[in-house]
Amino acid sequence: MDPSSETPLVQVQGLGKTVTDATGSFDILTDIDLTLARAQTLAIVGASGSGKSTLLSLIAGLDVPTRGSVRLAGQDLFALDEDGRAALRARELGFVFQSFQLLGHLSALENVMLPLELAGRRDARARSAQMLERVGLAQRARAYPRVLSGGEQQRVALARAFVVQPALLLADEPTGSLDHASGESVMQLMLQLNREQGTALVLVTHDQGIAARCEQRITLQAGRILERTQS
Template identity: 50%
Template sequence: MNKLSQMNVIQVKDLGKTVATLDGDLTILSGISFNVKPGESIAIVGASGSGKSTLLALLAGLDSVTQGEIFLDGEPLHNLDEEQRAAVRAKSVGFIFQSFMLVQSLTALENVMLPAELAGESNAEEKAKELLDKVGLSHRLHHFPSQLSGGEQQRVAIARAYIGEPKVLFADEPSANLDSKNGRIIEELLFDLNKVAGTTLVLVTHDEHLAEKCQRTIHIDAGQLIDDRIGVQADVG
């Protein structure tokens, strides 16, 4: 672990991602460099196909880099295999997907408990109930995903992401599949929990309103970082 990675919860240096296709190698990302401080909220924006979701997956250790370096909570993801990256994710990462990704055969309570149970925590049920109460679902503990609205399912997903007390929460278009009312509820929850828990928030979004709520906006275009801007929500005090 180097000194810079100790000061930043995420450190990215000259990141690149290339994949093989029938027409030859396709470069999705190249020359990406930036750092993220603990507790920051960052929006990654860009047109469809710009590489922003690929960047999010790399930052979270869900995919491997082709070149460059990523340190996540001091761990060199670029040097780790999938099993080692999974261990880092379990320790440091929460992830919220656009499509919720709940286990359909488990209740809301069981979905939230699952990561804590896999980690061997003895108080998984107590923590899950507390988090579901925080997201306003204490009355839906024993409902299955099919019995919940889209907004409720995403709130369950948020509670599940936070049960491991992650250093970094990654969210891929967290409100894209929701109506405007539920989308705003989800956004408020994300930022409230970000502030209360001090969790670093990194999200991909097409929503300019949501991006403006973040302290920083990183703009990706054609696989390259073209802008890294401090937003109006940044705490300058």
């Protein structure tokens, strides 16, 4: 089959988000259109307040748009109720955040195991141990987040995201709280796992150097797409 004829993994059409407060209405996003195929990488860049994180939340179905649509793996996200969107996220999505979002009372291994256990996987421990080894942390499996460096915590977060083999990984400033060397290591690892697993990647970043390593790039300004670039 011609790959161009396949259904896109992500299809965003006419997406807009308006909020209203005591001062009136404000458009956070306006007329956003984008398409992402399976295994592709997309960087979303722009100044603070340009709408990057809101767009990521809408692609994940964590927020609801004022207008427009998001289709994930052919499914209209907002034709589903909250439970339906949560079930779709569990099947198709992985997340990585700037602040790691690890559970402090769980070891590195237990943090990685969590999504598999929630899915009822009997091989959760074995798969998670393999994933920790893949990200270079086999020797830190029993360590708790408080004794891990920032780079190590982000690698645990990557292992947790990729262990479920998601179709799409959403990453919000994943290197933003790391020093340059740790950030570079995490970014290389994320792109390697993207290639190995065929997981598509949508990455929000302020770093133009990181964005340039993605196949597609969109620049947001005041909630609109200012520029599109393709490698």
